[in-house]
Amino acid sequence: MRIDEYRCVACGNCVSVCPVGAIYIDPAVGRARVNREECVECHACYRGMSKEHLYPPLVRAIRKAARALRFRFDPEPDICPTDALTPEVLEWPRIVRRAFSDPQVPHESTGIHGRGTAEVKTNDVTGRVKEGEAGFVIEFGRPGVGARFREIQEMTTALAALGVEFEKHNPVTSLMVDPERGLIREDVLGEKVLSAIVEVKTGIEQVPLLLRTIRQVSRRLETVVAVGVSTRCDAQGGEPLRAVLEREGYVPYRGKTNLGLARATVRAAAP
Amino acid sequence: MTNTLHRFSEHYAFEPRPDPRPVDDDFIVFAMATRGVNDDGLVEKYRTFARLALRHNPVNVGDATKGGIWRPQPRLNPLAHWKRDDRPDAERLVAEIDGHTTVAAVFSRREDMEAFVRDLVQADLGVSINIAAPMDAAAACCRAAGVVRHSVEYSLGFQGRVERLPEGAVLEISTMCGHGMVSHNFVKKMADWVREGRRTPAQAARYMARFCVCGVFNTARAERLFEKARTGGA
Numbered sequence: 001m002r003i004d005e006y007r008c009v010a011c012g013n014c015v016s017v018c019p020v021g022a023i024y025i026d027p028a029v030g031r032a033r034v035n036r037e038e039c040v041e042c043h044a045c046y047r048g049m050s051k052e053h054l055y056p057p058l059v060r061a062i063r064k065a066a067r068a069l070r071f072r073f074d075p076e077p078d079i080c081p082t083d084a085l086t087p088e089v090l091e092w093p094r095i096v097r098r099a100f101s102d103p104q105v106p107h108e109s110t111g112i113h114g115r116g117t118a119e120v121k122t123n124d125v126t127g128r129v130k131e132g133e134a135g136f137v138i139e140f141g142r143p144g145v146g147a148r149f150r151e152i153q154e155m156t157t158a159l160a161a162l163g164v165e166f167e168k169h170n171p172v173t174s175l176m177v178d179p180e181r182g183l184i185r186e187d188v189l190g191e192k193v194l195s196a197i198v199e200v201k202t203g204i205e206q207v208p209l210l211l212r213t214i215r216q217v218s219r220r221l222e223t224v225v226a227v228g229v230s231t232r233c234d235a236q237g238g239e240p241l242r243a244v245l246e247r248e249g250y251v252p253y254r255g256k257t258n259l260g261l262a263r264a265t266v267r268a269a270a271p
Numbered sequence: 272m273t274n275t276l277h278r279f280s281e282h283y284a285f286e287p288r289p290d291p292r293p294v295d296d297d298f299i300v301f302a303m304a305t306r307g308v309n310d311d312g313l314v315e316k317y318r319t320f321a322r323l324a325l326r327h328n329p330v331n332v333g334d335a336t337k338g339g340i341w342r343p344q345p346r347l348n349p350l351a352h353w354k355r356d357d358r359p360d361a362e363r364l365v366a367e368i369d370g371h372t373t374v375a376a377v378f379s380r381r382e383d384m385e386a387f388v389r390d391l392v393q394a395d396l397g398v399s400i401n402i403a404a405p406m407d408a409a410a411a412c413c414r415a416a417g418v419v420r421h422s423v424e425y426s427l428g429f430q431g432r433v434e435r436l437p438e439g440a441v442l443e444i445s446t447m448c449g450h451g452m453v454s455h456n457f458v459k460k461m462a463d464w465v466r467e468g469r470r471t472p473a474q475a476a477r478y479m480a481r482f483c484v485c486g487v488f489n490t491a492r493a494e495r496l497f498e499k500a501r502t503g504g505a
Contacts, residue, residue: 016459019455021454021456042451044454044482048343050344050347050481052347052349074469076351076355077457077460077464078482079351103450103452104484118305118399119424120422120423121301121399122305123399123421124399124421124422125399137424139277142277142449142451143279143446144437145436194450194451195451218430221431221432224429224435225429225431226276226426227426227430228277228424228426229427230424230425231422231423232421233419233421233422233423236419241425245427251283252406252427253406253426254278254282254403254404255276255409255423256424257402258400258424259388259400259402259413260418260420260421261395261396261399261418262308262398265308265309265312266309266310266311
């Protein structure tokens, strides 16, 4: 993302809406600037702000006069008055920032919007996670911290050493050059993303080991890690996972529940 | 795509609390089709889902590819600073559903979620339906609707460098956009504005909702939390 220097009137509205704090007002030029090293190309500023299309010199003159008189105009805080935010055409490897950070960009490896797969949300027709199995979604960088792939690789190599298998249709897996060792391609390791999700599946009995490993590795990282664990319920709707998580000291208070209402309706897919 | 999984509450506080306040105003139900399995006529399935949701007082409804019922406005008149049309547009949301997406409805009352789920069971859309909420509330909803849970996914909260995160009061609001499009700094700024009397909690909540591209931001809960921030009360 860049900010058009002619259009920007330094109103500062975009500064606070940036999820990773990459926008600032440069007093030397009196314009907003984007710190490209920290910007994750999520487009939250460009897409989320409403827009006016005012004449920039006029807005600057009014702002200058108001400032001189110490008047405080109280504008709407989610508007760019001059449509100054300008998306860039991104090239490799920077383009992975947007693929992982902008939820409205479908990742080519999954075809779905977002940073992971459908996980258990469609488990009632995909059967991805079965009874006695646990699906892990390990998310890096959220909320609002961001993560670089070098840190994510620290986790993937530790998990690979445990012999887990990474979800093949996951965007992070698609960047791996050696999934058996959890190695991610060298040219993206320095790229920063708002969030990336690693997905693995294990038996329920391995859940404590994975949780401890994730906790240990998380302590070494410069980012935050959010973990979700899923399983398939039995015929009565019960499952053994919750008790395992509680024994490991977690509070599994909130989550997702798949109601099992889906079925194959496309003729070729129906049994 | 875990955009509704990790919503912060006192249960996930980094310093554990002995008696965390239950979350009783945040229930999400969403529909998701699978390509080649149940995506025939999916536009009508999703529109039916959204129309049924609208009968039960949702505080937000969203199409993950288009946005919620509050959206940014691409060509505002300058008068918007004094008189802005910020009414939700549910009809537009339903009309613009045009293909693969996730459609979600957010409720602030458990009874509304339960009534909606009963309608969904009746409608038998054939697509995957999930509840994102406190697990016990979701389990009770399933029992009330005569549904046996198929699968569950638990949020275990945040770990790692949690000292880089803001205080819980900010996280409770910002994590209601699970894709992270609602920035912590914007929440802090709006909390200050509410305290200074420059905006109402409802206005602050709507500003936030426009950034949430999936429409899963709970404006009613945000309003309550901004009000709490204003008065400093519990």
